Amino acid sequence: MRRTAAAPAARSHLRLTRRGRLVLVAAAAAPLVAAAVWFGVSSGSAAAGGVSAGAPASIEHVTVRPGESLWQIAETVAPHDDPREVIDAIVDMNGLQSSVVTPGESLAIPPQYAK
Structure with a gap:
């Protein structure tokens, strides 16, 4: 072999x-x-x-009263800020299509404007 x-x-x-x-x-x-x-x-x-990652932020809510506009809510929530900026923040936070609100509607207020 x-x-x-x-x-x-x-x-x-x-x-x-x-x-x-x-x-x-x-x-x-x-x-x-x-x-x-x-x-x-x-x-x-x-x-x-x-805001710490583990602690959820406390979000304040406001209920729209009859005859109340988002401008009035913005002036009440943040009297020293520009209402247009407050309205934009509220619209963004709540996913609103416009700035028109209806009585009885509950709106979340952005933390920077909450009392």
């Missing part, structure tokens, strides 16, 4: 250049950097607003 030699292992001629290594490292590090930025921004926004 004759023994045959094993075939030599094939060597690849593929080499990773310096630029290729940099691209590979950047692609591997990008998700980590993105996660760190996302966590930093989301925890920083809670701290900037003065």
Whole structure:
């Protein structure tokens, strides 16, 4: 019986250049950097607003009285602020389509204007 030699292992001629290594490292590090930025921004926004992430904010509600407009509510809730800004904040917070309100409607007041 004759023994045959094993075939030599094939060597690849593929080499990773310096630029290729940099691209590979950047692609591997990008998700980590993105996660760190996302966590930093989301925890920083809670701290900037003065609300901790674990404690829900207490939201004040106002019930619209007959004949009352959103402008009047804005002036009552935040007498020293521009009523237009207060109205915009109330409309945004409550998801209203316009500034028209109906009597008996309950509106959440943004925390920065709550008493």
